[in-house]
Amino acid sequence: MTPAELAAVQAHLRRLLGNDKIKLSTPQRKNASVELFVGSEFVGTVHRDTEDGEVSYAIQIVVLAEDLSQIN
Structure with missing residues (x-):
């Protein structure tokens, strides 16, 4: 991704x-x-996709099982 796309x-x-x-x-x-x-917490990744001349961005969010126990 270019800096302009990122922003x-x-x-x-x-x-x-x-x-x-x-x-x-x-x-x-x-x-x-x-x-x-x-903030300082890594939550996932962003992927750039170009298909049929159109650009899209997909986000993959990561949730670790160990983080779920911190809710209670």
């Missing part, structure tokens, strides 16, 4: 989800997935 997707997610702590981070390795954070 646009981040701004959209912040508006959509109502959370200014959402941050997208460019990975250190080339061609790796963009990382999605809420």
Whole structure:
């Protein structure tokens, strides 16, 4: 993703989800997935897809079982 795409997707997610702590981070390795954070917490990845000339972005969110026990 280009820096402009990264900024646009981040701004959209912040508006959509109502959370200014959402941050997208460019990975250190080339061609790796963009990382999605809420504050300092890694929550998933963002993938860019181009099909039939149209661009879309898919988010994969990770929920660890160990994190679920912290709710109670």
